[in-house]
Every structure is written in structure tokens, then in C-alpha cells.
Amino acid sequence: MSPSDNAAKQLVHIVDDDEALRDSLVWLLESTGLAVSAYASAEEFLAAWRPDITGCLVLDVRMPGMSGLELYEKLNGMHSTLPVIFITGHGDVPMAVSALKKGAVDFIEKPFNDRDMLKLIEQCLAQERSQREARRQGAEAQRRIEQLTPREREVLDLIVAGRLNKQIADDLGISIKTVEVHRARVMEKMGANSLAELVQHVLITSPAKAG
Template sequence: MNGTEKERLVHVVDDDEAMRDSLQWLLEGSGHHVRTYADAASFLATGGLSGSGCVLLDVRMPGMSGLELFEELRRRELPLPVIFITGHGDIPMAVRMLRKGAVDFLEKPFSDAQLLDRIEEALDRSRTWCERQRRRQEIERRLASLSQREREVLTLIVAGRLNKQVADDLGISIKTVEVYRARVMEKMACDSLAELVQAMTWWEEERVRPWGQLE
């Protein structure tokens, strides 16, 4: 499956075979790539846990419920937006799931147009999550390449300390600070202090951002 196909991938997890077949027919007819699963365990065992696409998830299933699978995806921090479908209206439950990052909570029967609209929203969200995840992993890879002393210098210069102050803090010469600073800028692939500060600020915010939150 190429990159474009992965971006259009919808995982359908529902124990109702007729519903799975109906959704697959609708979604494939709308240009999506579809994988179906009869239960949550099958999805976790064979599903696309690399984080591509989105998940159309039934709430009530034998074994692990849709809600439990949703929590597992959150725990693993996978960029797989979830749309819940249910035949059992439960407004408080829907509100809880939406607050935790679900895209929507659709009660059967729902219109094809409504479902397709929500899936496009979910796929857009998935692309945004994946891009953020790639950027975060790249920053973490670069951070891992720094020596302990380079990390100390990085922390101080991002905090706004001048070279002389960094030298005093670490008990080294200003010339040595300049050498370490140049190495940090090179390894972090930043051309200016402002760019470095922006990258580190973004990374710190992403580390604590709740799963599913875009803003």
C-alpha cells in the first residue's frame, strides 16, 4: 500500500458482519481503502497499528469493547482518529469520548453523507497527527545525538543565558561555550537561536499535549 492509499485507509471494527459489508461497500465506492475486523482483538493483532488512516469503531462488541479499544489507542498514542458508531444512544458516554479526542459519535441509523463527512475530517486529523509525530521524533532523534555537555549548553541558551553566563554556570571558558553552542546548532539543524528556541518550545508543548487535541 503506497502513501496515498495509507492516507485514505479506514479501519472498520464491528462485530456485525452485515454492517461491516455495508460500510466497506460505501467507503470503497467513495474512494477509500478499507480493512474490516470482527472484534477489537483482531484489529490489535492484524490492524494497521503504524498509525495510518482512521478507525470506524462500534461501541458494543464481545470481548474488548469499542471504548476499551479507544483507550488502548490513546495509551499507545497512535495517530488513529476514532469515529464511534452505536445503536445505543448514550449522550454522557458520547460527551466523554469526544472530550478524550474522538472525532464524533454517530448513532445508527446515520446518513451516508454524515459518515463520509466525518471520515474526511478524521483523515485530515490523521495527516496532521502523523506530521506532528514525524517532527517530534526527528527532534528527539537529534536531541539523542547530543552529548551530556551539549544538552546542558542547549538548556541554558534556550533559557536565554548569554555565553558568559553559560560559561560561569558550567565552569568552562567562553570559547568552549562557543564551540559547544556551534555543535548544538549543527546537530539540531537550526540556523539561528530563534529557530532553536521555537523548535524546543514546540517539542515541549507536544510532549504534554493530550491525545487527540489539535490546538
């Protein structure tokens, strides 16, 4: 497996109180070229967590002190965007299923196959890269919208609503020529080459606003 440059910048965070399992996973992942950080407890990971960390989280469901599920719920409350894979013992499967319903990516039962674990982690990293890129694009589109003048913003809203130039001119009480000038400036400022692209730029700002 040869991770891309993007994947190499991501970090697989392993949180498990079982030292032997932690060491085994670190060795497995590092042998494929993935960057890994391991933690012996949920509390230890929480102390190191930052909103901007990337990658994914491999989390044991049952640990002394704060459990994996408690950590997961705490991270959700802090709007963490890290995809999570739970490691479970047989008796913990119902808890893991509950976590899936709350947004966890998947769970894997001990003892697990190395190949299955690697496949899950690669899926998580790909998902996280995709989500991060979508957030970046949404934030960039929002930044461009905020650079529009109030009149350009009105024209943009009407364009996205499907209004034609003549209708926009009537709506705003301005000439069609003026609408065309505003429309050209909107397209330029938004970095859009077509009407479809302009609409897409506006639509992707919704996740940015939600986040």
C-alpha cells in the first residue's frame, strides 16, 4: 500500500488501554507508511485533541476510566470531524451498534484481521480527506460571497433562484445592461465559468455555515 501525499499528512489516532494491541497496531500501520499516534486512555487523547487534527480515530469501546463511547460522545459535543472506528469485544457489539447510529464509521471485533483493519482505516482516511476538502471549498465560496457588494449579492440570489436578466432588471428596477455588468462581476468574483458552477459554489456554502 502506498498512501498518497494527502494520506501521509493524516494521522491515525489509536486509543486503547491494551499496550500489546496498541503496539501491534502502531507497527502494522507504520509498516504501510501511515503516520500513527497512540494513547493509553481516552483522557490522554482528549488532552492532546485539537479541532484541527486530521486523520481518523481507532477507539476501544471498553477502557478503564472514560470509556470509548464516552470519549466519542464528548468529541461529538466538541464538533470533532475525525471519522471513528470502534474496536470491540464480543459483548460490546450492542454498544458499538449504538455508536454507529450516532455517526461512527464502523466497528471491528477482536481478534481482527490486519487486512480488514487496514481497509477500514483507508476508507476512513479517504472519507476524512473528502470531507475536509468539501469544508475548504465551502469556506472559500463563502469568502467570495462576502466580497460581493450588496447589489451583486441581490443579483446573485436572483440568478440562483433561476431569474432571467430581464426579470432581474424588473425585480431590482435597473436596466438589463446594468444586470449584465453585475452578473459578469459576480461570475468573476465567485470564480465561476458557468451558471451551473455558480450555483454549485453557492450550494456548497451551506455546510460551511452549518460548521
